[in-house]
Amino acid sequence: MPKRLSYLLVQIRNADDPIRSQEIACFAHALQCEPTQIEPFDLLAGAPSERQLAEIDMVMIGGSGHYSVAEDADWLELALAGLRRIVEIDIPLFGSCWGFQALSRALGGRVIHDLEHAELGTHELFLTEAGRNDPIFSALGQRFQAYMGHEDRVIQLPSGVELLASSESVPQQAFRVTGKPIYCTQFHPELTVDTLLERVRAYPEYCEKIAGVPYEEFEATCVAAPETEGLLMAFQREFLGR
Incomplete structure (x- = not known):
């Protein structure tokens, strides 16, 4: 019987953030595992140790309640250095939303705060040529729906990555690091509607700030994105074999 997989979920959330535990449950659902298989790690406290990384099979980096990759702060520089170390050791890594932005900046890309191009809810994306030829993303179809929630965006990807998907308003939506088991998405494949x-x-201020409508009206615009809900399992099968 194969051993249970172990996961490290890198989080960047305050202690009282109501989504801390929800995020663990979301990744467990998407990876078809038990929440107890996921060890959360608070990136605000430092970087994962070599011992921690040696004991897990896969790293995930999720979203962020109130922290921006576009700012300059001492904690962020330390966090980015820790992420670069994870990249160096070639462990399978999947970053979504804040994780996408953080990995982009850690590897030399550029991230800005851009409320004009913020996205919230279900949005349509399309594959690039690299995405159409990718063993994981090609199954999504040329156009697909995805769950969004961001004000910051990547305006320049780092070197050594391949752009996999874009939307009409935000060209940089997903990338893979060439030659490494590392994928990142601006959208949230760990979520459901x-x-x-x-x-x-949980963050009611974002609804009118980004979507520009009351919650009840916003809710009616959100549709299911079943293609992207299977993306994390496809990543796991590709790099962990199950």
Whole structure:
């Protein structure tokens, strides 16, 4: 019988953030594992140790309640250095939303705060040529739906990565690091419609700030994105074999 997989979820959330535990449950659902298989790690406290990384099979980097990759701060520089170390050791890594932005900046890309191009809810994306030829992303179809929630965006990808997907308003939506088991998405493949709406209710200020409408009107615009809900399992099968 194969051993249970172990995961490290890198989080960047305050202790009282109501989504800390929800995020663990979301990744467990997407990876079809037990929440107890996921060890959360608070990136605000430093970087994962070599011992921690040696004991797990896969790293995930999730979203962020109130922290921006576009700012300059001492904690962020330390966090980015820790992420670069994870990249160096070639462990399978999947970053979504804040993770996408943080890995981009850690590897030399540029991230800005851009409310004009912020996205919240379900949005349509399309594959690039690299995405159409990718063993994981090609299964999504040329155009697909994805769950969004961001004000910052990547405006320049780092070197050594391949752009996999874009939207009409935000060209940089997903990339893979060439030659490494590392994928990142601006969107949230760990979510479902229900958990997306749960997050929006937890951060009610974002609904009118980004979507520009009351919650009830916003909720009606959110549709299911079944293709991207299977993306993390496809990543796991590709790099962990199950």
